[in-house]
Amino acid sequence: MTKAMTGAKMVVQALIDQGVDVVFGYPGGAVLPIYDEIFQQNHIQHVLVRHEQGAVHAAEGYARATGKPGVALVTSGPGATNAVTGLTDALMDSIPIIVLTGQVPTFMIGSDAFQEADTVGITRPCTKHNWLVKETDKLASVMHEAFHIATSGRPGPVVIDIPKDVQFATGKYTEARQVETHYAPQVKGDMEMITELAKAMETAKRPVFYTGGGVINSGPAASQLLRELVAATSFPITSTLMGLGSYPASGDSWIGMLGMHGLYEANMAMHDCDLMINIGARFDDRITGRLDAFSPGSTKAHIDIDASSINKVIKVDIPILGDCAHVLEDLLNVWKSRGRKTDRENVTKWWHQINEWKKIDCLSFKQEGKIIKPQYALSRLEELTKKYDRYICTEVGQHQMWAAQYLGFEDPNRWMTSGGLGTMGYGFPASIGVQTGHPDALVINVAGEASWLMNMQELGTAMQYRLPVKQFILNNERLGMVRQWQELLHGERYSSSWSESLPDFVKLAEAFGAKGIQCHDPDSLDDAIMEMITHDGPVLFDCLVEKHENCFPMIPSGKPHNEMLLGENADVANAIKSDGAVMV
Amino acid sequence: MSPLKIKKGATSHSAYELRPTFSDKEEQHTLAVLVENEPGVLARVIGLFSGRGYNIDSLTVAEVDHLGHRSRITIVTTGTPQIINQIKAQLGRIVDVHKVNDLTVEGPSVERELALFKVVGTGDHRIEAIRLADIFRANVVDSTLSSFVFEITGTSEKIDAFAELMQPLGLEEIARTGVAALSRGSEN
Numbered sequence: 001m002t003k004a005m006t007g008a009k010m011v012v013q014a015l016i017d018q019g020v021d022v023v024f025g026y027p028g029g030a031v032l033p034i035y036d037e038i039f040q041q042n043h044i045q046h047v048l049v050r051h052e053q054g055a056v057h058a059a060e061g062y063a064r065a066t067g068k069p070g071v072a073l074v075t076s077g078p079g080a081t082n083a084v085t086g087l088t089d090a091l092m093d094s095i096p097i098i099v100l101t102g103q104v105p106t107f108m109i110g111s112d113a114f115q116e117a118d119t120v121g122i123t124r125p126c127t128k129h130n131w132l133v134k135e136t137d138k139l140a141s142v143m144h145e146a147f148h149i150a151t152s153g154r155p156g157p158v159v160i161d162i163p164k165d166v167q168f169a170t171g172k173y174t175e176a177r178q179v180e181t182h183y184a185p186q187v188k189g190d191m192e193m194i195t196e197l198a199k200a201m202e203t204a205k206r207p208v209f210y211t212g213g214g215v216i217n218s219g220p221a222a223s224q225l226l227r228e229l230v231a232a233t234s235f236p237i238t239s240t241l242m243g244l245g246s247y248p249a250s251g252d253s254w255i256g257m258l259g260m261h262g263l264y265e266a267n268m269a270m271h272d273c274d275l276m277i278n279i280g281a282r283f284d285d286r287i288t289g290r291l292d293a294f295s296p297g298s299t300k301a302h303i304d305i306d307a308s309s310i311n312k313v314i315k316v317d318i319p320i321l322g323d324c325a326h327v328l329e330d331l332l333n334v335w336k337s338r339g340r341k342t343d344r345e346n347v348t349k350w351w352h353q354i355n356e357w358k359k360i361d362c363l364s365f366k367q368e369g370k371i372i373k374p375q376y377a378l379s380r381l382e383e384l385t386k387k388y389d390r391y392i393c394t395e396v397g398q399h400q401m402w403a404a405q406y407l408g409f410e411d412p413n414r415w416m417t418s419g420g421l422g423t424m425g426y427g428f429p430a431s432i433g434v435q436t437g438h439p440d441a442l443v444i445n446v447a448g449e450a451s452w453l454m455n456m457q458e459l460g461t462a463m464q465y466r467l468p469v470k471q472f473i474l475n476n477e478r479l480g481m482v483r484q485w486q487e488l489l490h491g492e493r494y495s496s497s498w499s500e501s502l503p504d505f506v507k508l509a510e511a512f513g514a515k516g517i518q519c520h521d522p523d524s525l526d527d528a529i530m531e532m533i534t535h536d537g538p539v540l541f542d543c544l545v546e547k548h549e550n551c552f553p554m555i556p557s558g559k560p561h562n563e564m565l566l567g568e569n570a571d572v573a574n575a576i577k578s579d580g581a582v583m584v
Numbered sequence: 585m586s587p588l589k590i591k592k593g594a595t596s597h598s599a600y601e602l603r604p605t606f607s608d609k610e611e612q613h614t615l616a617v618l619v620e621n622e623p624g625v626l627a628r629v630i631g632l633f634s635g636r637g638y639n640i641d642s643l644t645v646a647e648v649d650h651l652g653h654r655s656r657i658t659i660v661t662t663g664t665p666q667i668i669n670q671i672k673a674q675l676g677r678i679v680d681v682h683k684v685n686d687l688t689v690e691g692p693s694v695e696r697e698l699a700l701f702k703v704v705g706t707g708d709h710r711i712e713a714i715r716l717a718d719i720f721r722a723n724v725v726d727s728t729l730s731s732f733v734f735e736i737t738g739t740s741e742k743i744d745a746f747a748e749l750m751q752p753l754g755l756e757e758i759a760r761t762g763v764a765a766l767s768r769g770s771e772n
Binding site: 120121124125128129132144145148149153154176177178179180181182183306307308310311312315 | 588589631666676680682
């Protein structure tokens with residue numbers, strides 16, 4: 001039996017039917033009927049953010065930490081345009097979110113009405129799919145289809161634009177099971193290709209697993225199968241920024257993150273390997289460096305659910321289209337049934353080589369004097385928090401790379417960072433989303449002072465909902481990564497890359513009713529961090545660090561993996577040639 | 585989350601299509617894209633081409649199945665084999681796209697374009713224009729004492745050739761539909 005109800009009620013009913021328990025949003029004229037329905041029910045919690053960008057990042061953080069789709073609700077016009085950065089961020093990082101936008105009534109669309117914007121037009125290139133729903137009868141089925149599309153295949157953001165008259169009008173509610181869809185991406189990999197990969201694994205002398213965010217997006221089963229495969233083969237494994245946690249940092253075969261600021265041993269292994277097994281990563285430019293010198297001697301296998309990711313930038317020899325968990329399961333079965341063979345002798349030699357590279361100790365640093373090095377701050381944070389099942393968010397810049405280098409991730413869904421889009425201002429609202437999904441967990445946002453200020457208004461949200469998020473700000477009074485690049489390739493002309501007129505972060509925290517801690521002394525850092533962890537409520541931790549520290553190791557742009565800059569003695573002045581300087 | 589019913593014939597890719605082709609030579613391909621006839625679907629396809637910097641040499645679109653709510657977009661595009669494969673994969677992941685066929689590689693196909701030519705002139709030019717139109721099997725669909733509108737159907741090359749001949753004879757205006765294409769034989 002179909003039920004009749006208003007469009008606004010349908011929205012709430014569909015959210016309940018889809019198992020949504022929290023919506024991040026900000027009201028406005030064009031979504032008032034939906035807010036009225038939210039007011040009259042107790043199934044869904046609404047978290048009032050302070051800016052629509054915060055709502056979308058919070059939904060992203062929630063989705064990444066819980067594995068469930070995140071939902072945001074914003075009004076028409078500026079509400080929708082403010083959501084665009086978050087949508088693009090979610091598209092680049094393949095995060096399933098559903099963003100509901102209000103729209104002016106259908107009879108006013110196109111008239112340049114107050115708070116009208118062409119939301120489906122604006123968001124078309126930054127969503128996986130979007131809809132403008134002009135009939136109330138279709139609203140429920142679009143809602144259900146939106147959840148299906150956002151979460152199946154390669155996940156991504158979707159937008160449903162709902163005119164105000166559609167919210168007021170009454171129509172028939174469609175149940176999810178009544179909705180038909182043709183969208184069903186292939187999840188099982190081709191068995192011949194999988195067998196080809198299993199054969200390549202049997203004879204590989206210098207294999208490496210190169211894993212990415214796809215393993216995490218595929219769900220906990222994929223991480224479990226990956227761990228089993230790595231344990232059974234003893235092949236070394238590295239991961240992209242997005243994939244940290246799918247294999248534990250404490251695992252025997254872990255060789256650290258790869259890429260522009262990845263570990264020396266990981267990048268060298270990528271360069272010198274003879275079999276590269278890419279699982280759910282996409283040969284991003286932060287990973288490959290110079291394309292024509294990328295891992296020149298290897299056979300490359302690529303497991304990806306998105307056909308357009310395969311052979312996009314790097315030509316691969318063994319393409320496998322499918323979901324990571326499905327393919328890993330089949331790969332394990334095929335490899336086992338063929339006798340669990342590897343070239344143990346040569347793989348052992350390969351490990352000797354990798355261990356030689358590890359001896360370079362590319363993350364070493366010296367904490368001397370009375371100024372805290374950012375690396376030291378993160379090493380202490382790691383040491384003092386690793387016993388917790390903690391969730392780490394970051395903003396974007398040097399602190400983000402240091403967090404990836406110095407913090408260890410033992411499980412998937414514990415690391416929320418803006419990888420593809422590199423959105424400053426992502427981390428704080430994301431941490432609010434994470435804490436909403438895991439109210440009792442330790443949630444830390446590692447931030448830089450400049451990034452953090454980009455969405456600082458969300459301190460109001462954290463206070464209102466008693467979300468005890470810890471904001472660990474490495475304050476160098478600089479746009480550190482911009483400054484580093486200006487040092488490397490713009491003759492140390494630091495154009496607009498330091499922050500003057502910074503607020504007093506302790507007073508800022510107190511102005512919102514939160515706790516502020518400032519620390520500048522390495523000797524009192526441990527106590528200050530413990531104070532942050534044990535405080536029951538949001539904390540703004542202003543950690544004053546060395547202002548001119550550079551983030552190493554680094555593959556300068558335009559260079560291959562085996563030409564990394566390492567630490568203090570690197571020849572930074574001549575690192576980037578003119579052909580590399582045009583790249584970002 | 586509640587599951588939906590998956591319709592038969594959902595899009596899928598074969599891994600073998602993903603084998604790389606090693607060539608830097610540009611090729612012209614004709615792609616037939618069957619799409620859900622939804623508002624904005626053409627914008628999605630065109631936005632993909634402009635956003636990712638691909639070429640569109642010709643594009644036609646019209647509804648082909650009213651009950652099934654399907655439109656067919658025929659795109660002629662140019663690129664290296666790797667780019668062509670990217671274009672097909674990127675088209676394939678648009679939610680409203682049901683099927684992408686590369687008519688250039690999937691066996692023989694027929695391609696036709698329709699064009700209207702307005703040719704203005706009197707005297708010898710007018711006589712020569714109608715003589716050439718006859719040779720090209722173009723029809724006169726409008727005529728005044730000083731002008732013709734010809735309708736011509738054929739491959740793009742044939743229409744290009746006709747345009748070149750009409751140029752000195754008073755060619756004023758051309759309207760072309762772009763390429764429509766189908767695979768030969770009984771299979772679709």
